[in-house]
Amino acid sequence: MRFVCDRDTFAKEIAIAQDIIASKNALSVMSNVYLEVLDSRLYIKATDAKVGFETEIPISESEPGSLTVFCDKLLAITNSIPEGDMSFEQHESSIEIRPRSKNVRFQLKTIAGDKLPEIPRIDEKFYFPLRAHDLRAMISQTLFSVSNDETRFFMNGVFMEKLPDGELAMVATDGRRLAFISTQEADIPDFQGAIIPPKVLSVLLKRASDEGQIFMAFNDKNVFFRFGSYLLTSYLIEGKFPNYQKVIPKDHRFKFVVGRDELLAALRRVSLFVEKSNKVIFNVSSRGLVLESEQTELGAAREELACDYEGDDVVILLSLRHLEDPLKVMDSEKLAIEFSDPSRAVTLRPEPASNYFHIIMPMQQP
Numbered sequence: 017m018r019f020v021c022d023r024d025t026f027a028k029e030i031a032i033a034q035d036i037i038a039s040k041n042a043l044s045v046m047s048n049v050y051l052e053v054l055d056s057r058l059y060i061k062a063t064d065a066k067v068g069f070e071t072e073i074p075i076s077e078s079e080p081g082s083l084t085v086f087c088d089k090l091l092a093i094t095n096s097i098p099e100g101d102m103s104f105e106q107h108e109s110s111i112e113i114r115p116r117s118k119n120v121r122f123q124l125k126t127i128a129g130d131k132l133p134e135i136p137r138i139d140e141k142f143y144f145p146l147r148a149h150d151l152r153a154m155i156s157q158t159l160f161s162v163s164n165d166e167t168r169f170f171m172n173g174v175f176m177e178k179l180p181d182g183e184l185a186m187v188a189t190d191g192r193r194l195a196f197i198s199t200q201e202a203d204i205p206d207f208q209g210a211i212i213p214p215k216v217l218s219v220l221l222k223r224a225s226d227e228g229q230i231f232m233a234f235n236d237k238n239v240f241f242r243f244g245s246y247l248l249t250s251y252l253i254e255g256k257f258p259n260y261q262k263v264i265p266k267d268h269r270f271k272f273v274v275g276r277d278e279l280l281a282a283l284r285r286v287s288l289f290v291e292k293s294n295k296v297i298f299n300v301s302s303r304g305l306v307l308e309s310e311q312t313e314l315g316a317a318r319e320e321l322a323c324d325y326e327g328d329d330v331v332i333l334l335s336l337r338h339l340e341d342p343l344k345v346m347d348s349e350k351l352a353i354e355f356s357d358p359s360r361a362v363t364l365r366p367e368p369a370s371n372y373f374h375i376i377m378p379m380q381q382p
Contacts, residue, residue, distance in 0.1 A: 017081025017111075018053070018077065018104065019078040020076045020101050021101070021102060022101060023097060023102045024099060025074075026073065030087065032223055035219050036062040036068070037064055037088075045084055046133075047086055047088065049084060049085060050082065050132050051129075052082035053080050056078055058073050059072045061135060063133055067213070067248070068248070068249040069248055071245045081106055082129035084128070085111055086124060086125070090124060093124070097115040097120070098117050100117045109126055136240075144231065146201055146231075146232055147229060148226055151230050152226060155221045157195055157342075159174060159218065160188075161374075163190035165190070165191075170258070171258065175188065175211050175260070178206060179198060189263075192335070193374065193377065194375040195372070196264070198372075199371060210239060212252065213250055216239070220248055224243050225244070270326075271325075272353055273324040273353075274324075274353070275350055276349060280343045283339060283343070287309075287317075288309075289310075289317040294337055295334075295335065298334060300329070300331075302325055302327075305322075306319070307321065332362065333358075333381060335379060339364075343364075346374075351366055352365045361375050
């Protein structure tokens with residue numbers, strides 16, 4: 017196998033492969049990226065046996081062949097050399113890498129390409145298109161709410177389903193908070209609701225453009241994403257996702273409206289005295305909103321914010337992390353915080369309301 021390619025183009029794809037690969041054991045094929053030369057194209061594949069990645073780039077001066085090579089070291093070599101063309105040539109059980117602009121060469125041991133596990137495929141007819149901007153927004157609004165509690169594995173991913181009104185919804189929860197977003201997309205086929213692991217969604221969010229379309233497909237065990245020259249695949253999490261509709265409050269009696277940026281900045285300042293408890297105290301009244309930390313050995317923080325509120329004075333204890341995560345991805349200038357009782361679920365919505373919201377369970381009152 018032999019080929020010449022542009023260093024920057026190659027480095028970009030190998031960086032994605034490294035995102036997929038879980039192992040850094042140089043002796044394991046699961047730490048390797050698959051390279052195959054065919055018809056003046058270089059095909060690149062990587063998998064951790066659960067998530068798979070495929071792409072292709074143009075090359076020149078090529079001879080066909082395939083192999084796998086330790087991805088971590090390949091990426092380090094590629095990033096160390098200057099821009100421009102680089103050449104690859106296979107020699108028995110190694111591959112020689114040379115930048116055209118420098119008198120330096122590297123040799124990396126290889127493992128046969130047929131040792132890498134197969135990446136699942138699905139017929140093209142099962143793919144349906146989604147607006148890339150909408151899908152990336154849906155992932156952004158939900159991904160951080162996924163549970164990492166492996167004993168509740170059915171909450172270790174983002175649930176996607178087609179709603180009765182035809183909208184596409186994504187939901188994530190860790191039991192203390194819930195994130196929901198929906199979008200109206202054309203020509204979405206009926207499919208069984210599926211729990212998608214966060215790893216493939218993180219790679220998609222990081223690598224997919226906001227422009228154009230992303231094509232998506234499901235089978236009984238896997239989800240598939242196609243965009244540009246890329247294919248991403250992942251196994252689906254088995255199990256039944258909780259009935260999230262039951263925990264969505266239908267009507268809140270009270271709400272206050274506050275500027276998103278002002279609240280986020282105030283939380284960052286108050287957080288200087290929020291320690292292990294992760295607790296922020298919200299004092300809400302018609303006079304405004306007062307944020308406080310608990311008193312610590314070093315002191316405390318207190319900040320007043322203007323807000324629109326009509327109702328009795330109330331104190332709500334909320335998790336700093338559960339507040340900051342949604343605030344960072346909400347895209348409205350103002351947000352509404354809705355509640356009925358300081359000990360029951362609180363809802364964060366953009367103001368005016370949009371297609372997403374976040375539910376947070378308050379922390380226990382002392």
